[in-house]
Amino acid sequence: MKTILLVPTGESVGLTSACLGLIYALECQGIKAGFLKPFSQETHSAADRTTALYRHLFNNETVEPISHAAVCRRLSQDENDELLEDAVRLHREIAKKHDLIIVEGLVPTSRDAFASELNADLAKALDAKVVIVSTADIRNPEATAEKIEAQVRNFGGASNDRTAGVLFMRTKGLPEDSAQVPVTIDPSLRLISDTAQFSAQLQKQNASIGSENFPVIGLVPFSNTLSVPRMSDLAAHISAHWINEGDAKQRRVLHSSLIASNIEHELHKFIAGELIISASDRIDVLLASSLASSNGIPLAGLVLTEHHQPNEHVLNFCQTAIKQGLPIIHTPLSTFETAQELANLSNEIPVDDTERAEQVTRFVSSHLNPEWITQLINGSYKPRLSPSAFRHELVQKSIAAKKRIVLPEGDEPRTIQAAAICQSRGIAQCILLAKPEAVVEVAKARGIELPYDLEIIDPDLIRDNYVAKMVELRKGKINELQAREQLQDTVVLGTMMLALDQVDGLVSGAVHTTANTVRPAFQLIKTAPEYSLVSSVFFMLLPDEVYVYGDCAINPDPTAVELAEIAIQSADSAKAFGIDPRIAMISYSTGTSGAGADVEKVAEATRIAQERRPDLLIDGPLQYDAASVESVGRSKAPDSKVAGRANVFIFPDLNTGNTTYKAVQRSADVVSVGPMLQGLNKPVNDLSRGALVDDIVFTIALTAIQSEQQSAK
Template identity: 85%
Template sequence: MMKTILLVPTEIGVGLTSACLGLIYALECQGIKAGFLKPFSQELQPEADRTTALYRHLFKHETVEPISYAALTERLKNDENDELLEDAVRLHREISKHHDVIIVEGVLPNGRDPYATELNATLAKALDAKVIIVSNADINNAAKTAAKVDNQLRFFGGATCERTAGVLFMRTKGLPEDSAQIPVTLDPNLRLISDTNRFVSAIQTTHPMIGKDCMPVIGLVPFSNTLSVPRMSDLAAHISAEWINQGEAKQRRVLHSSLIASNIEHEMHKFVAGELIISGSDRVDVLLASSLASSNGIPLAGLVLTEHQAPSTQALEFCQTAIKNGLPILHTKLSTFDTAQQLLNLSNEIPVDDTERAEQVTRFVASHINADWLTQLISDAHKPRLSPSAFRHELVQKSIAAKKRIVLPEGDEPRTIQAAAICQSRGIAHCILLAKPEAVVEVAKARGIELPHDLEILDPDLIRENYVEKMVDLRKGKLNELQARDQLQDTVVLGTMMLALDQVDGLVSGAVHTTANTVRPAFQLIKTAPDYSLVSSVFFMLLPDEVYVYGDCAINPDPDAEQLAEIAIQSADSAKAFGIDPRIAMISYSTGTSGAGADVEKVAKATEIAKQRRPDLLIDGPLQYDAASVESVGQSKAPGSPVAGRANVFIFPDLNTGNTTYKAVQRSANVVSVGPMLQGLNKPVNDLSRGALVDDIVFTIALTAIQAEQQAAQ
């Protein structure tokens, strides 16, 4: 049964867009593909709606454009309310063709549109929607917070009405500082259960129905300074400024700002990562200090020069290194004081092109929503599937539960340091960085990375000698002490020895090393698992609606039929380990007996071997890719196949096909790929792309931790 949930704000500025997107993400983590509808736009400019555009980007789902503000006001002016609601129902029906649950963004009750609350009430009836009240909250003023919610509830039949589903408190102030400052790259369970219970108890002294089963508090989302920060590119128009150097203005965020008024020697402590420096344009010393800080690796948010004229060409020539490093520099004719005042009034709304912030806010909100409440609300519409969001969510949760030690040989690489800090602070894994501690601290300081107190950093020079004799024993007859000592200069080899001796549970490398550098020591020291004769790899392809497994796309150039069958079995077991019920397609240029040739025969033979070895698996082949993945094509080309048209594990006949296909899908369809994850080794070792993002490294660490847990359980 299709369900519709309407989010209704108590006032402007409650974070309605963030609430809608966060709820959709939370549903995705429950395996539910939620649609989004904003029936009515309140934007004066006739351009693409902001929330709608963010939804399309974040979730890769299509939706409809809202009824324009001009059309909305025209209908209301002509007393065409029924026609207006019919238009809203039409848009709703368009989306309901493709979704089981639809999240609807209500109308904001701003001073300009007095009809908002009444329109929300009639919209709920027209769409037969459950209603969630969205309000900001003050922990220290429960009565005032509850009164705002109660004022809205009256328009929907009160807290006991069947239509009302709950209340979501956004931008909650008065919580402990640390709850609002949590870094948000992933989505672990951040729910503030004890804070929520205390706040509900306080509310119920004046409004006893709020917080009961009929009107539950479904989430308490803290106000977060770290998620309310603009980019440098968002400032220019707001302070009537022109660019001297735009640089990395779309990447750098203003964590805090400082006015530089006194002698520069008393202001040097302000030149830190994320700082916006504001000063008069005649202060050449400030310009030079900002340039020096940037040249020393301190990523300032940017520099705003006020009043007077822009700095001279001669002054800017001394700043070329900082300019090349991307330091954004603005000039405004406003005074320094007026500039600071204008920036204080900058809107908290997420700009339509700030997708990084939108992703972080979405995950942050989702992590504070009660998952049990969600399951109960949509239980009769719940059709479990492993969506990309659910895959990422499960990945984090399973790795947290595993509590594994993962060694990172590239310990002084900036992305690796940041990923390790995230994993350590979230409990995703206990990370060990192999690097000089002072080098790690220096990189962290320059990049504004806060190193957790329990993050382990091991100096390779201090531990290397411990492994020489043991490495000679492991590779008896193949190298002597001198050769072992030389090879252990490579931190990947050193980390692999730690894994071989069970001092760590897994290894992740490849941010600066090649695949061969990462894999070769594992082949020599870890070796293959007893049940397998080879090592292969899989990628988890996070398509918009489902997660596919691709194997082998990284290791074996031209496997024979026996090896291909083993790759299929390894990949099926990997899929199961990560919550995917495998339906395995053995890919070829021919479906069934439609084509002939040695390559087709190899795939056919591999399919039979795999079926004999693992009769418990759903496996079929040879299948062309379209026959494996498209239901209508599968029914036509391979009628009766248990896999055709619904495969989720794709086994490619050789590395040329596999690697080309995964990269074509990844780049052409803008699909996130997690991997390669190596399979078949005695202990987990995983390779990174040298272009890996911080999130990619975090997810790979989580994968490795889960692999270690799976192997320990066998």
């Protein structure tokens, strides 16, 4: 899936036209691109403008954006992650039918000061390449470069691999013949030499702008013909009412004239496409406009100003012009105020002006670099799974799995709240092991609304049912009395329910230690046939990508064989959650740069893992920076397919793994999901005792998906 996010440098840069033009250019090359505008900035209109125009022009369906009010509400409540997950959900809807999606970003305005930051977060959430859209003035490359620099800084700079290029719209200062090119889709009209010259000028200001890595993908001239509004677009802008609507939806305002002096000095202004602005008591102007229309001159229209209404007798005298479709409006504004307001009229295409939209779309398309489009379609693309996409996929997959998850710490407040959320959202069917009255009391005290179908089971009522079964499962190791005693622990009771297939998974650890949670699983669930040990992974939700860390919770000092198995388990876990694994076996040495028993263990583990699973990309030993930083990877391991782009990190021992995960989590303020246990016959997962409600929700979702994966096997 390829996603291109178009981000404007400011208002009135032609963002809608840029999106539609790029989609049309792709269609000309046989690619039917999807379109998404995740966040609306409309506050009054029911329909989003770009979304409606896309539907009409390309006869294609898309989703409605999240309303401006909802965006502001989410941000004010510090629910940025949830907002981005909503955007990912919309993106995934379109991705069902399209392999390439064009996304319209937010316009930075004084009202929406959050736009630039949210655009940067959106690019990461959708794993999108970014095209900056800006106006340009050929005569002032310094100011143009400054605008680009200010915006591209939000995405790591013009040399960052996320930035794909810049598209200049409404370009001024071009030679007169270039600026007046006709509306056409003829690619020979693309301004190749002008683009090259302007790129060279920009590179004097910033070497990256206009370079191969951040090219100018189009130089679209400002076109008077395509920037003109219809007469019907003016009325609301100047608080006017219609005296005669006539052909207002067809007539375009090519230029306007304010009539102030004697009419004999103004007659040369009464030409085709002219908007005549005059005080409403100027009977001579009304009559001159009527006469021009009767003589076949299609004026754009007539705007009558000031508070008093135009003379009815004169209007009746102008019936011929009115019948010929002359649009006439009246506004209470003064003549000067009217001219000022019209000068500030937006250049954006109105939602119902499809004729202009079609022309602009083709015009923009004809000025885009076709080589860049071809490279976009065919170029190598290394997808990343963003944290927002990971959370979205996690929830969607768990909803589809429809699994029963037992929560032994059933009266713990965070667990109760997480269970209520999972139950209400359909993430899992949760079973709380606790006294029902205790759960109700906690819910009441915390203001938690318990879903009607949330299961609460009193452990005292079911414990006896598992005594004989537990003795049988642990034959020769415990007797009936010992089993009854161990079943007092709700974690053991829940594990027995899982062992007997009465539930699909177990989540514990909010108040129990890891050993408390894991020991019963080792004893009653045991390892899966293909594995010899149980290990764990954390999903580390970094700003740009999701990393998998293993093993950070279970095995203190694995052997080379065990380390190889941990790598294979972790790779399979990554795949199960939509991550294409590139596995780095971490050491203090890269390749043969260092020696010693610890390095040799990692090297041997790498060899064993590669031998057992030749289908996986596995390399090691690699230092952490060589595995994760592209420039370091190229320097230290130039022939490696993993170095510099690893997303699964296998640590040589528990000391290294646990320390690294906590250091990254706390220092970089990274959300970590897990630990998720792997290698068991059935899914059991442990929580950190400091787990937040969201952590528990995601762990329940993980457990449900694990169960589904095991069922599929």
